[in-house]
Amino acid sequence: MSEFEIRRDGDRLEVILLGDLTASVVPVLKPALMSALEEGGTEVEFDFDKTVVIDSTGIGFLIAAYNSLQKKTGTVRIVQASNDIFRLLQSMRLEKRLSVATR
Amino acid sequence: MSPSGANRSGVLCRAIRSVASEVDELCREARNLIASAGYPEEIFPVELLLRESLNNAMIHGNGNDGAKWIWAKVRVGAQCILLSVLDEGLGFDCSMPRNRAPDVGATCGRGLFIYTLYANRVFFNGKGNHVCLWRSVIREKERSNRE
Numbered sequence: 477m478s479e480f481e482i483r484r485d486g487d488r489l490e491v492i493l494l495g496d497l498t499a500s501v502v503p504v505l506k507p508a509l510m511s512a513l514e515e516g517g518t519e520v521e522f523d524f525d526k527t528v529v530i531d532s533t534g535i536g537f538l539i540a541a542y543n544s545l546q547k548k549t550g551t552v553r554i555v556q557a558s559n560d561i562f563r564l565l566q567s568m569r570l571e572k573r574l575s576v577a578t579r
Numbered sequence: 580m581s582p583s584g585a586n587r588s589g590v591l592c593r594a595i596r597s598v599a600s601e602v603d604e605l606c607r608e609a610r611n612l613i614a615s616a617g618y619p620e621e622i623f624p625v626e627l628l629l630r631e632s633l634n635n636a637m638i639h640g641n642g643n644d645g646a647k648w649i650w651a652k653v654r655v656g657a658q659c660i661l662l663s664v665l666d667e668g669l670g671f672d673c674s675m676p677r678n679r680a681p682d683v684g685a686t687c688g689r690g691l692f693i694y695t696l697y698a699n700r701v702f703f704n705g706k707g708n709h710v711c712l713w714r715s716v717i718r719e720k721e722r723s724n725r726e
Contacts (some may be wrong), residue, residue, distance in 0.1 A: 498603070
């Protein structure tokens with residue numbers, strides 16, 4: 477079963493996570509997102525509605541996506557984050573960089 | 580959770596191979612253990628601590644060698660949750676500072692910082708291939724009684 481879906485709406489990509497964003501998911505998600513971005517897109521939105529846990533590998537992946545998109549003046553957003561995930565990202569001073577919105 | 584509010588304790592002991600799917604499975608078991616012990620608010624911090632220690636063991640300790648073992652224990656007690664993770668690696672210099680958040684643009688290096696965020700006590704053996712993490716807890720029922 478796939479652990480995410482990627483949907484395109486013009487220049488905007490929506491990454492819907494169907495579970496946690498961890499070291500087992502990133503090696504599959506990263507090339508899928510890179511491939512989608514190669515076909516175009518400057519805005520990526522991650523939907524965390526079904527995500528309970530994100531680990532440091534998942535955080536590193538989000539920062540890598542941000543760094544990559546920033547080079548073409550793109551943006552990364554996280555929506556539907558739990559309060560736990562928001563506080564974790566806040567403690568790392570990443571909540572503004574990743575435009576995190578909670579549930 | 581039991582109707583009375585909580586089990587009194589629980590222990591999970593596993594030896595797993597250094598592969599991500601086994602880390603996921605162990606974390607699922609730990610999540611269930613913590614929930615059934617009456618600590619639903621501890622699922623996020625404890626699973627995160629466990630994942631980080633298992634990832635460190637798998638990636639840095641055992642070098643992603645799927646033939647190498649990781650030994651993990653989760654002990655849920657009345658006042659704290661203890662995590663213990665041991666790998667087959669050569670260890671690392673655990674005296675390095677880990678209480679500062681890495682640069683916001685860094686794509687790695689947050690694992691040890693997460694220990695300091697969520698664990699009350701962190702202990703490494705001298706070699707650096709065995710970490711023990713303590714987290715103090717208050718059961719939901721006791722928390723509501725205090726409030």
